[in-house]
Amino acid sequence: MALGEFDLIARYFTRPVHRAALGVGDDCALLRPTPGMQLAVSTDLLVEGRHFLSTVAPERLGHKALAVNLSDLAACGAAPLAFTLTLSMPRVDEAFLAGFAQGLFALADAHGIELVGGDTTAGPLTVGITVFGEVPAGEALRRDGARPGDRLWVSHPVGGGLGDARLALEAFRGRVDLAGEDFTTVRRAMELPTPRVALGLALRGLASAAIDLSDGLLGDLGHVRRRSGAAAGLPGPLGVRLHADALPCSPALARQDRALRLECSLAGGDDYELLIAAPPAHDAALRAAAATAGCALTPIGELTDDGALQVLDAAGRPVDTPWAAFDHFRA
Amino acid sequence: MALGEFDLIARYFTRPVHRAALGVGDDCALLRPTPGMQLAVSTDLLVEGRHFLSTVAPERLGHKALAVNLSDLAACGAAPLAFTLTLSMPRVDEAFLAGFAQGLFALADAHGIELVGGDTTAGPLTVGITVFGEVPAGEALRRDGARPGDRLWVSHPVGGGLGDARLALEAFRGRVDLAGEDFTTVRRAMELPTPRVALGLALRGLASAAIDLSDGLLGDLGHVRRRSGAAAGLPGPLGVRLHADALPCSPALARQDRALRLECSLAGGDDYELLIAAPPAHDAALRAAAATAGCALTPIGELTDDGALQVLDAAGRPVDTPWAAFDHFRA
Numbered sequence: 001m002a003l004g005e006f007d008l009i010a011r012y013f014t015r016p017v018h019r020a021a022l023g024v025g026d027d028c029a030l031l032r033p034t035p036g037m038q039l040a041v042s043t044d045l046l047v048e049g050r051h052f053l054s055t056v057a058p059e060r061l062g063h064k065a066l067a068v069n070l071s072d073l074a075a076c077g078a079a080p081l082a083f084t085l086t087l088s089m090p091r092v093d094e095a096f097l098a099g100f101a102q103g104l105f106a107l108a109d110a111h112g113i114e115l116v117g118g119d120t121t122a123g124p125l126t127v128g129i130t131v132f133g134e135v136p137a138g139e140a141l142r143r144d145g146a147r148p149g150d151r152l153w154v155s156h157p158v159g160g161g162l163g164d165a166r167l168a169l170e171a172f173r174g175r176v177d178l179a180g181e182d183f184t185t186v187r188r189a190m191e192l193p194t195p196r197v198a199l200g201l202a203l204r205g206l207a208s209a210a211i212d213l214s215d216g217l218l219g220d221l222g223h224v225r226r227r228s229g230a231a232a233g234l235p236g237p238l239g240v241r242l243h244a245d246a247l248p249c250s251p252a253l254a255r256q257d258r259a260l261r262l263e264c265s266l267a268g269g270d271d272y273e274l275l276i277a278a279p280p281a282h283d284a285a286l287r288a289a290a291a292t293a294g295c296a297l298t299p300i301g302e303l304t305d306d307g308a309l310q311v312l313d314a315a316g317r318p319v320d321t322p323w324a325a326f327d328h329f330r331a
Numbered sequence: 332m333a334l335g336e337f338d339l340i341a342r343y344f345t346r347p348v349h350r351a352a353l354g355v356g357d358d359c360a361l362l363r364p365t366p367g368m369q370l371a372v373s374t375d376l377l378v379e380g381r382h383f384l385s386t387v388a389p390e391r392l393g394h395k396a397l398a399v400n401l402s403d404l405a406a407c408g409a410a411p412l413a414f415t416l417t418l419s420m421p422r423v424d425e426a427f428l429a430g431f432a433q434g435l436f437a438l439a440d441a442h443g444i445e446l447v448g449g450d451t452t453a454g455p456l457t458v459g460i461t462v463f464g465e466v467p468a469g470e471a472l473r474r475d476g477a478r479p480g481d482r483l484w485v486s487h488p489v490g491g492g493l494g495d496a497r498l499a500l501e502a503f504r505g506r507v508d509l510a511g512e513d514f515t516t517v518r519r520a521m522e523l524p525t526p527r528v529a530l531g532l533a534l535r536g537l538a539s540a541a542i543d544l545s546d547g548l549l550g551d552l553g554h555v556r557r558r559s560g561a562a563a564g565l566p567g568p569l570g571v572r573l574h575a576d577a578l579p580c581s582p583a584l585a586r587q588d589r590a591l592r593l594e595c596s597l598a599g600g601d602d603y604e605l606l607i608a609a610p611p612a613h614d615a616a617l618r619a620a621a622a623t624a625g626c627a628l629t630p631i632g633e634l635t636d637d638g639a640l641q642v643l644d645a646a647g648r649p650v651d652t653p654w655a656a657f658d659h660f661r662a
Binding site: 031035044078117119211 | 407
């Protein structure tokens with residue numbers, strides 16, 4: 001039986017709310033902000049063929065659409081609260097919707113957050129989520145707080161690293177051949193990213209700046225360098241000494257040649273890990289925070305006041321980095 | 332010169348924020364909720380060919396994308412605060428972006444609200460906005476507060492009415508021929524709707540229920556009937572006596588034959604006026620509220636406890652209403 005738009009919304013996306021004052025089904029949802037907290041808001045749009053492949057399972061797409069938004073909250077040190085969803089689909093496909101809702105709500109439930117509103121329509125397959133979180137006034141992690149002398153860290157799975165999502169994409173594109181188990185592992189990294197929400201909360205008061213890695217390490221690092229340089233009153237971006245051979249790397253990516261490994265790690269995109277700047281005095285506290293949050297943190301460089309980006313190998317020699325930052329209109 | 336994604340965001344969509352603690356350019360925006368207020372949230376997605384025609388001027392598209400979201404805040408009686416934007420476009424077209432931003436920010440400035448975040452990407456042309464407003468706890472207008480005995484009202488332009496947007500669509504489709512001036516007028520209604528924000532604020536404490544008219548009067552009335560019936564403990568929806576010949580109508584629509592006039596007024600869609608239920612004791616206060624808000628309010632029916640929808644002509648005879656509610660997957 002074909003379901004109409006309103007039936008469809010009711011069937012898959014209307015669930016009772018507990019934290020919100022009013023959920024799906026009215027003109028607006030009503031949230032109850034906690035006194036003294038600021039509301040953190042982020043929005044991401046996923047377009048088929050651009051942010052996900054048509055081969056992705058609906059469950060994984062539902063997970064990923066919310067995960068990339070939660071990753072933005074994590075990068076601000078905000079506690080997740082609620083989200084809205086816009087879904088444009090060529091047709092009403094119940095199997096797709098059921099799977100999508102399952103993946104979406106499994107991740108939402110894991111973080112205790114509620115779907116409070118949305119809009120569904122016919123059109124090309126796109127998924128838009130706006131996510132809301134709370135953070136005490138003045139405690140949000142920002143991109144502009146890094147200072148010369150800070151150490152640069154990156155989060156990653158214990159035993160894993162950056163770049164797996166990009167390696168999976170290159171396997172789908174036919175540029176690399178991966179053994180079955182490696183392909184399964186990196187495909188999972190691409191389709192089921194883990195937002196570092198617990199880590200983000202633990203970094204409040206420790207990190208001087210944070211950003212989530214969505215467009216590739218070098219590109220996202222550029223945002224921190226430019227904004228922090230300006231906030232510090234420097235004439236240009238902060239400088240960075242980045243140790244390319246210190247970048248954490250999964251066994252699957254470690255089996256690739258060095259050029260591809262560096263490209264995936266430094267310019268891969270879709271990692272959804274946190275890039276963090278913090279004073280060296282916080283080294284031990286950062287490691288403890290990561291352990292509590294169930295992930296790893298690896299130091300990968302230092303911030304400087306000389307404005308230069310230096311990507312160095314283990315012997316301190318410059319590494320060639322010919323890749324531009326990820327650009328959705330050029331990729 | 333072709334602009335990259337980040338340059339483009341910075342050029343057209345980064346403006347300083349005053350009410351928000353942090354605007355565009357970080358992982359999250361940070362809003363400062365006012366103590367004692369609830370946060371009203373609504374989201375709408377506009378897809379080319381479905382919610383707007385490719386012939387629309389970019390300025391008007393920018394206006395409309397925000398207007399339809401502000402209309403949801405109006406229907407809740409919420410004061411607009413901020414919004415986020417997702418924009419998917421086939422290519423970076425500076426003329427389009429400049430016009431779109433102009434129309435968008437002109438309306439935003441008129442309501443004193445700020446763009447606090449967003450996401451742009453390559454893809455089919457879609458515009459997604461999530462809007463935030465504030466309303467004192469317990470004072471939001473909802474769909475479920477209508478009661479038997481309430482009068483039903485609809486807002487409209489002074490000297491105008493419902494259904495013009497639908498009439499414009501039928502002219503674009505070639506179903507009706509309109510004289511030049513009529514076409515200009517109804518096209519403007521379709522492309523430049525006026526969200527009834529001031530009216531919504533003035534209706535707090537007066538209206539027992541409100542909804543904005545986006546999918547056609549009969550369809551949106553159905554939401555109020557069902558939700559209010561359930562909230563009132565009735566076994567089914569509220570009943571309604573709707574006076575078809577009382578529906579306000581523009582001169583352009585009045586020149587059409589009666590069948591088309593009724594279809595456009597009762598099932599047209601895209602009106603972005605408010606449908607309101609209120610006790611008759613509030614008649615005078617409602618008229619005063621409309622006068623203050625610079626629009627008109629016309630009584631169009633009464634709510635009953637008999638569960639039936641009766642659409643009646645001026646002589647009290649039933650009017651045939653063969654149109655289904657607007658459904659984005661069927662239209």
